[in-house]
Amino acid sequence: VQQENAPAIRTELKELFPEDITSILYELETEQARFVVNQLDTKLGAKILADLDPNERRDFLKEFTSEEISRYVNILDSDDAVDLLNEQPIRVREEVIALLEDREQARFILDLLHYDEDVAGGLMQKELVKANVNWTVNQCIEELRKQAEDVEKVYAVYVVDDHDRLLGLLSLKKIVLAHKNTKIESLYDSDMHYVETYRPAEEVAELMQRYDLDALPVVNVQGRLLGRITIDDIVDVITEQASSDTLAMAGITGDVEEDDTVWEQTRARLPWLLVGMMGGILAAKFISFFEDDLIIVPAMAAFIPIIGSTGGNVGIQTSSIILQSLADKSGLDAGVWQRLLRMFAVAFINGLIISSIVFGFNLLIGNEVQLAVVVSSALISVIFLASFMGTVTPLLLDKLGINPAVASGPFITTANDLIGYGVYFGLAHLLLDL
């Protein structure tokens, strides 16, 4: 690449899958990468652009003119084309659309630009093969032949009426096996799943996962067929959802990646750190009320950490289990009371084991029995309270329509810390006769 040896590069890259060329591009400087992509034929170049990470792509395309971009957008799948254009400044976006040779593609893109990214309409592509219900199989195959260039993965032909309303689908398998003169009417399957444009992406993902669908037709409120969503896009939705839930649980707001700027990362992380800090300040204020007690029994301070960390750990464990069962909608939803009962049973066993060990430790290092009783009772109480909080908080947030993962991490930890210290110092004040 260093010598910009065009023919050699072309021969080497021809052997590779487009996705592997993408990986190589990440390792190159933008200028070099542009050179490599320009050596490829437009179709391969378009595939690589579709496969690039959005952040990288935005930077990368800054080096291209609108004419160059439009050549690639012209042959991209309409959903990928819209994703790419949405990352561009409005001026570039409009120029590219105006320059598109394929006017149908331009119309597709303008249609799709209306939809938010996180609804069915924003996930769909316009490329699909449809057949009128009155056609024969032969007419259907002719249509397929016309569309074959544009529609990469077919899965099934969608059957519509004269008003373009979706009636059902016809699998490629059935087309292959059918007689050429059979009417589609007698062949197609009207038992099918479809989705309206405004349905949220997670609902679409759930539907396709639950019913093992490869592609899902998208209709408008009148039932007119507008596009389809393919399973590979849904796999991406599922992966992104999982990663953003994990980040939310770790106290990170928004979809941050390691290679985002320092400022983006700080902004995503600071809010929950501040929540934790506020909790810490409240804890400090609270503990300072007990300063006189601490002068008399300074050993009390030594158990502040174990109270805090146990409450935090139990709360996170409990809320994660609840979050997991909230995410898995296929199972039976247990009632709140049944959930709490089970969590309390687990809390009872864990609490008994942990407080017994800590009790033994206290006696072993020669602390007073009274202090040992205080610490162990506080631990049991904290484990119960944290189990309660960890069960109820995500359920409540879910009921309120807030993503329960968002507030389950640092929020639960901070709340449990405060409750824990309250119980501990309260018990100590009472039981140690301070």
Place this chain on the structure above:
Amino acid sequence: VQQENAPAIRTELKELFPEDITSILYELETEQARFVVNQLDTKLGAKILADLDPNERRDFLKEFTSEEISRYVNILDSDDAVDLLNEQPIRVREEVIALLEDREQARFILDLLHYDEDVAGGLMQKELVKANVNWTVNQCIEELRKQAEDVEKVYAVYVVDDHDRLLGLLSLKKIVLAHKNTKIESLYDSDMHYVETYRPAEEVAELMQRYDLDALPVVNVQGRLLGRITIDDIVDVITEQASSDTLAMAGITGDVEEDDTVWEQTRARLPWLLVGMMGGILAAKFISFFEDDLIIVPAMAAFIPIIGSTGGNVGIQTSSIILQSLADKSGLDAGVWQRLLRMFAVAFINGLIISSIVFGFNLLIGNEVQLAVVVSSALISVIFLASFMGTVTPLLLDKLGINPAVASGPFITTANDLIGYGVYFGLAHLLLDL
């Protein structure tokens, strides 16, 4: 259902998708559910059994005789049949296989039982359509007609040589559009992805996701075609992977669900709670060395919580970002130094903001300037150390071949707590002239 009104139930259920009948079954008693499934035709019943949650299915099938089970297993996809049989006691498993009417299915199942659940061989199904490279398209369609009953989703026909070695694939689209007498040889696509039986499930998931594959052929070491993995099974692998990583980060070992028994949940949660407890005991032992200091400056105790929680929060945030970029193999892998540098920059800004606020709070409530300096310097140090630990630990575990998610949650928190207290009390002892 209460009145066991068979014809009425049959009529009602015929209107529903099998996956929706599954949901209804979860709400019924086992005895009632068995009655409902027996009302359905065998094909629908088999679909529902394949869709049931493994735990529910094990309990549910206890009510069935081996003959009844074999009727369903006879028509299940081979991969689902094996999953179902693996949950049964060995005696039932052998009886069911012996009773299978379809001897080919029995052979498929015996083949698949060899493989572990978490490798490509354990994910594949034997049902596929293959064609010899010397056939014509017409012969291929005939084969497709024969197999059409058994293979639910075809996607593509696999092309093999006389020794059953995989040569390439032929999409259904190409078959539909080709002339009947064309030789497959001149039509098939040899540029394709395939996988060996022993490859781990995550690698298969990554491959299918990266290259947007609907189905992936599985071969043995000699290149013989043994089966195929379809995308719907991979979607399940991805979802399970994400959920088990989240649980691991929350300090839960193994794949626990909310409806597992109390004992299973306790066993999954206790180990990391014990790790946290050990950390707490060590912290207690450590802090007790400073008891004399605490008697002189009891206000020191009040800031133990904020030191611990800040270290924990920063560590979890940092490790989650690293984990996310480890999981996303498509991007460029930054070096350790570059990663640390970026993390430190973020730590510097966050540390400066948080320690300034806490410094202000300390002066506001009238604490001594010296104590305020100790607390804020400890906070900055803790934020840096936690960023370091949060970056290095997952990278190190990943290098050692351990799942980095497993030890990132409670392990990082516990380690950061201990480091934090060390820094805090050390600084206090030095700076407060104790």
